[in-house]
Amino acid sequence: xxxxxxxxxxxxxxxxxxxxxxxxxxxxxxxxxxxxxxxxxxxxxxxxxxxxxxxxxxxxxxxxxxxxxxxxxxxxxxxxxxxxxxxxxxxxxxxxxxxxxxxxxxxxxxxxxxxxxxxxxxxxxxxxxxxxxxxxxxxxxxxxxxxxxxxxxxxxxxxxxxxxxxxxxxxxxxxxxxxxxxxxxxxxxxxxxxxxxxxxxxxxxxxxxxxxxxxxxxxxxxxxxxxxxxxxxxxxxxxxxxxxxxxxxxxxxxxxxxxxxxxxxxxxxxxxxxxxxxxxxxxxxxxxxxxxxxxxxxxxxxxxxxxxxxxxxx
Amino acid sequence: xxxxxxxxxxxxxxxxxxxxxxxxxxxxxxxxxxxxxxxxxxxxxxxxxxxxxxxxxxxxxxxxxxxxxxxxxxxxxxxxxxxxxxxxxxxxxxxxxxxxxxxxxxxxxxxxxxxxxxxxxxxxxxxxxxxxxxxxxxxxxxxxxxxxxxxxxxxxxxxxxxxxxxxxxxxxxxxxxxxxxxxxxxxxxxxxxxxxxxxxxxxxxxxxxxxxxxxxxxxxxxxxxxxxxxxxxxxxxxxxxxxxxxxxxxxxxxxxxxxxxxxxxxxxxxxxxxxxxxxxxxxxxxxxxxxxxxxxxxxxxxxxxxxxxxxxxxxxxxxxxxxxxxxxxxxxxxxxxxxxxxxxxxxxxxxxxxxxxxxxxxxxxxxxxxxxxxxxxxxxxxxxxxxxxxxxxxxxxxxxxxxxxxxxxxxxxxxxxxxxxxxxxxxxxxxxxxxxxxxxxxxxxxxxxxxxxxxxxxxxxxxxxxxxxxx
Numbered sequence: 001x002x003x004x005x006x007x008x009x010x011x012x013x014x015x016x017x018x019x020x021x022x023x024x025x026x027x028x029x030x031x032x033x034x035x036x037x038x039x040x041x042x043x044x045x046x047x048x049x050x051x052x053x054x055x056x057x058x059x060x061x062x063x064x065x066x067x068x069x070x071x072x073x074x075x076x077x078x079x080x081x082x083x084x085x086x087x088x089x090x091x092x093x094x095x096x097x098x099x100x101x102x103x104x105x106x107x108x109x110x111x112x113x114x115x116x117x118x119x120x121x122x123x124x125x126x127x128x129x130x131x132x133x134x135x136x137x138x139x140x141x142x143x144x145x146x147x148x149x150x151x152x153x154x155x156x157x158x159x160x161x162x163x164x165x166x167x168x169x170x171x172x173x174x175x176x177x178x179x180x181x182x183x184x185x186x187x188x189x190x191x192x193x194x195x196x197x198x199x200x201x202x203x204x205x206x207x208x209x210x211x212x213x214x215x216x217x218x219x220x221x222x223x224x225x226x227x228x229x230x231x232x233x234x235x236x237x238x239x240x241x242x243x244x245x246x247x248x249x250x251x252x253x254x255x256x257x258x259x260x261x262x263x264x265x266x267x268x269x270x271x272x273x274x275x276x277x278x279x280x281x282x283x284x285x286x287x288x289x290x291x292x293x294x295x296x297x298x299x300x301x302x303x304x305x306x307x308x309x310x311x312x313x314x
Numbered sequence: 315x316x317x318x319x320x321x322x323x324x325x326x327x328x329x330x331x332x333x334x335x336x337x338x339x340x341x342x343x344x345x346x347x348x349x350x351x352x353x354x355x356x357x358x359x360x361x362x363x364x365x366x367x368x369x370x371x372x373x374x375x376x377x378x379x380x381x382x383x384x385x386x387x388x389x390x391x392x393x394x395x396x397x398x399x400x401x402x403x404x405x406x407x408x409x410x411x412x413x414x415x416x417x418x419x420x421x422x423x424x425x426x427x428x429x430x431x432x433x434x435x436x437x438x439x440x441x442x443x444x445x446x447x448x449x450x451x452x453x454x455x456x457x458x459x460x461x462x463x464x465x466x467x468x469x470x471x472x473x474x475x476x477x478x479x480x481x482x483x484x485x486x487x488x489x490x491x492x493x494x495x496x497x498x499x500x501x502x503x504x505x506x507x508x509x510x511x512x513x514x515x516x517x518x519x520x521x522x523x524x525x526x527x528x529x530x531x532x533x534x535x536x537x538x539x540x541x542x543x544x545x546x547x548x549x550x551x552x553x554x555x556x557x558x559x560x561x562x563x564x565x566x567x568x569x570x571x572x573x574x575x576x577x578x579x580x581x582x583x584x585x586x587x588x589x590x591x592x593x594x595x596x597x598x599x600x601x602x603x604x605x606x607x608x609x610x611x612x613x614x615x616x617x618x619x620x621x622x623x624x625x626x627x628x629x630x631x632x633x634x635x636x637x638x639x640x641x642x643x644x645x646x647x648x649x650x651x652x653x654x655x656x657x658x659x660x661x662x663x664x665x666x667x668x669x670x671x672x673x674x675x676x677x678x679x680x681x682x683x684x685x686x687x688x689x690x691x692x693x694x695x696x697x698x699x700x701x702x703x704x705x706x707x708x709x710x711x712x713x714x715x716x717x718x719x720x721x722x723x724x725x726x727x728x729x730x731x732x733x734x735x736x737x738x739x740x741x742x743x744x745x746x747x748x749x750x751x752x753x754x755x756x757x758x759x760x761x762x763x764x765x766x767x768x769x770x771x772x773x774x775x776x777x778x779x780x781x782x783x784x785x
Contacts (some may be wrong), residue, residue, distance in 0.1 A: 003573045061523050097538055100551035104362070112361050156575065256576045308575045 002157045007309040012094035014165030019087035020141035021172035023134040028206035045070040105140040113140040163250045170243035228278040241273040262303045319723040332390040365569030381776035387758040395784045400652030410645035412452035416442045448521040452711040454621035456744040462723040475630040482545035482759040487779040503784035505729040505754035511552035520748035522582045529582035533641045565608030583619045632681040660711040669716040737761045752784035
């Protein structure tokens with residue numbers, strides 16, 4: 001496959017996945033802020049910005065951190081490259097560049113999403129339309145993925161799309177899990193009161209894992225179990241272990257003449273998740289663990305770039 | 315008022331045989347149903363993203379839909395047979411001419427076309443002199459624009475031998491009609507067009523260098539911002555080949571490669587939708603960022619096929635158009651089956667005088683213009699426009715040709731006030747390689763403005779599905 005095509009496919013899937021996860025992340029922040037008393041509201045929205053790595057970007061544009069502004073900045077703001085609007089735009093632009101490599105159903109669905117997105121942007125999102133908007137983003141993302149599965153030949157194009165999806169998801173789940181750290185600074189092993197419970201459950205819901213938690217543990221929600229579920233359990237579709245298992249498998253499938261180092265690093269990270277323990281994670285500190293994980297995901301992205309997308313002229 | 319031929323109705327308002335079945339259907343279908351289907355078509359085209367970037371004053375590169383009209387243009391079987399024979403003959407002569415012009419130049423030696431008109435033409439590429447191309451084919455894909463003036467009376471308006479576009483609309487229009495009105499296709503036998511991409515791929519493979527048995531064919535586009543990008547991507551997808559931009563390719567040892575996730579892979583045939591000037595910064599325009607350095611050298615070395623060939627512009631230039639009937643006589647030893655529109659050569663002073671006196675009746679075109687830009691439609695122009703154009707012609711007569719305003723045929727078309735006749739033309743796509751092939755019909759363009767003769771999509775034209783009846 002053309003390197004440039006692979007590049008576009010990878011970013012098409014990554015951008016759509018990012019749009020979905022931004023919606024999930026905003027959703028959990030929003031839910032948490034509803035539960036809290038006014039003085040701490042500030043904290044959640046700041047956390048949202050810093051885990052997205054967009055704090056500076058925001059401060060350059062808005063005078064202060066207030067929920068309505070952050071919400072707008074992260075959803076409809078076309079000047080923010082990390083907003084849902086921008087992510088969907090990027091997904092569509094990448095798809096447009098490789099229309100020949102995807103099925104017409106995939107293109108039509110994504111183009112439709114983009115046209116809808118523009119309409120929604122023009123209309124704005126009202127307070128009571130917030131949840132509906134997040135639901136819409138998730139649905140469009142599910143649809144894109146479903147159509148990809150249902151219509152695309154499982155060749156290299158498919159693999160690069162999946163690689164984009166799972167690398168981004170690994171990154172985003174780690175960030176969502178880290179929200180809790182930013183919001184509640186006290187020791188993570190402390191079992192909090194009702195507010196704490198609602199926060200963990202909001203977090204679980206935002207990654208569609210609340211029911212899975214109940215089913216798996218049939219017990220109260222504790223931070224260690226949440227972390228175990230979202231980090232180590234390979235049967236949880238959004239967990240770090242599940243994502244890395246997929247990334248590792250895909251990288252082995254698209255092995256080229258120069259993919260040795262990439263393959264080695266993916267294998268290593270995947271093995272650590274597979275054989276890791278939740279005690280090990282908490283000994284290190286969940287926040288520290290997640291930070292290190294994010295850095296390694298970033299490196300993998302770089303390596304994918306040099307391995308597949310920058311072909312040299314020999 | 316000149317008599318205007320309508321495709322559907324004869325002079326007495328009766329329905330022609332080819333339209334009988336369609337007219338019955340139209341009469342028995344409720345207007346609400348048709349209105350709904352038309353909206354459905356609009357939505358579907360938008361969603362599919364079949365758009366066309368328009369070069370306009372605002373330079374926004376806005377994506378616009380080309381309006382699609384649901385009334386088909388129907389061509390009777392016997393008429394198409396005649397047209398097809400004429401197209402084959404013309405494509406053959408044009409390719410023979412191109413080969414001759416870049417080799418022995420017999421047509422000049424025989425005194426049939428003045429040397430100056432060819433050798434002094436800006437479209438003449440002396441870099442191509444003596445270059446052999448596979449099968450001696452230059453115009454692998456030709457879009458030959460036809461208009462009808464009367465019963466059985468078709469004229470060639472112009473030949474497009476560089477990078478003719480529009481075939482994707484032909485295919486999408488058919489798909490749309492079958493989706494909206496499947497019942498129409500069961501009522502009569504309409505020749506299929508959907509296999510065009512297969513014919514195109516076969517054609518491109520048949521001209522691969524080195525008798526390569528499994529040649530790698532690619533479509534080369536200037537990129538997403540080109541007005542016809544949709545079509546480039548569409549054709550690549552339909553043929554199942556890669557769509558490349560200049561930066562995806564590189565040349566080493568006169569061999570062209572594309573950069574892939576598994577390293578370099580050789581390219582044998584490039585269906586390029588990028589102008590000669592931008593192909594290779596080492597050979598042509600140095601500032602071209604769209605091209606591939608070394609591509610022309612690889613081409614000259616016979617290591618890669620470009621379709622269409624470099625230098626085809628010399629044959630579709632409007633000044634050369636005048637000579638195509640002579641080319642047919644010279645190379646095929648036959649009389650032309652399809653006529654040219656009578657054309658005034660303004661480099662001849664006698665004809666120039668005549669044209670200047672009759673500007674209000676004539677259509678004047680720039681020799682190198684395309685897309686309906688830079689032309690004067692005499693009967694529709696104001697006195698001031700005519701005065702300004704006259705000055706331009708006097709300053710540089712050889713830049714222009716003039717033709718009588720043809721009474722282009724009309725076809726019923728949906729407009730705001732209902733169904734009304736609008737002028738149409740036809741662009742069939744002729745493929746030349748090992749054989750000459752084409753799908754029946756082509757792209758019908760329609761001028762949506764009342765009385766307008768300009769069908770170009772950049773000038774507000776629309777398209778229609780084109781049906782060639784099988785019996």
